[in-house]
Amino acid sequence: MLELRHLRQNYGPRALLKDISLSVAAGEIVALLGPSGSGKSTLLSIVAGLQAPLSGSVWFEGQDITTWPPEQRRFALMFQDFALFPHLNVQDNVAFGLIEQRLDKRRARAQALEMLALFGLAKHAQHKVWHLSGGEQQRVALARALITQPRALLLDEPFSALDADLRATLRDEFRSRIQAAGIPTLLVTHDAAEAQAMAARAVRLQDGVLEVLSW
Ligand SMILES: Nc1ncnc2c1ncn2[C@@H]1O[C@H](COP(=O)(O)OP(=O)(O)OP(=O)(O)O)[C@@H](O)[C@H]1O
Ligand SMILES: [Mg+2]
Structure with missing residues (x-):
């Protein structure tokens, strides 16, 4: 279980993340939606350990890992520019x-x-x-x-560079591979249909807070 507890982050004077709490169970894919600039990638980089939050904590299997360096977390990151x-x-x-x-x-x-x-x-x-x-x-x-x-998977718009047909094909394949791997996964996407196809739950980040979406 991956848990974010009361995370806050500023960018300059702007409160980007105000009080973000979220948990993702093993084998679960949670989609993170939200407008451009709302802080989705920032949130992922805090979870990955690439930047520290202003306050709040990140927990993994009952351990507070907020100050752990990325390599110790053993989370895998995959960005839109997949950088092979x-x-x-x-x-x-x-x-x-x-x-x-x-x-x-x-x-x-x-x-x-x-x-x-x-x-x-x-x-x-x-x-x-x-x-x-x-x-x-x-x-x-x-x-x-x-x-x-990896102990968790963080996907930041993994299909955004692909055309619609290919995206639809990869969604199903990725979902079953991730579920088979049994790891908690956070999927950032702009695309509500993609979120629905891949995730059991979705949240939207807007104005620094998370709204739970249901379908
Ligand atoms: N290192 C940085 N350099 C420039 N801007 C930053 C940096 N870190 C955060 N920001 C700003 O913080 C805000 C949130 O950025 P972030 O990349 O987290 O948004 P996002 O929700 O992932 O957007 P997108 O959907 O466009 O990828 C933006 O306004 C961005 O300009
Ligand atoms: Mg982003």
Whole structure:
């Protein structure tokens, strides 16, 4: 269980996050909607540990992790500009997280290949990422995020660079893969239909506060 408790953050004189509390259970996807500039990405970066909140706390499985550095949290982040490494092939992109965790390179590559097979991408293992379509690149990015067995997944508009058809296809695939991984997931999206398709619950961030949405 991931829990945000009474988070506040300012940007300059502006109160961006006023009193944000939210919990996300294991295997649950919660969608975070809200207008541009409302602070969605800021909230994710606080959860990831990339910036500290002004006050309030972040909890994971009963532990206060507010002051933990990102690598200690072991959360995976995936942004809209998915930032695969263009100079590495697909397999090495996926192995990267494991090598960073000091797993032996050969074992990391073998695990990456297994993960790619699971994602139907094994045939692209040796290709450079620019060889792949946008949707395939997003799949590689998710494979790379999940291979490290993160304790939570933070997705910031993962499909915004893709066309509508591809987005709809990836929604279902991502939802089932995330549910299979059984990890709490926060999904930032502009798209209410995407939120409905992927998440059991949704909240909207507006004027610094969260409103619970129901459908
Ligand atoms: N490091 C920063 N540099 C510039 N502006 C920032 C920074 N951090 C926060 N802001 C400001 O804080 C506000 C919230 O930004 P944030 O990126 O969190 O919004 P968002 O809801 O993710 O928007 P979008 O939907 O456009 O991605 C914006 O007004 C933004 O300009
Ligand atoms: Mg944003």
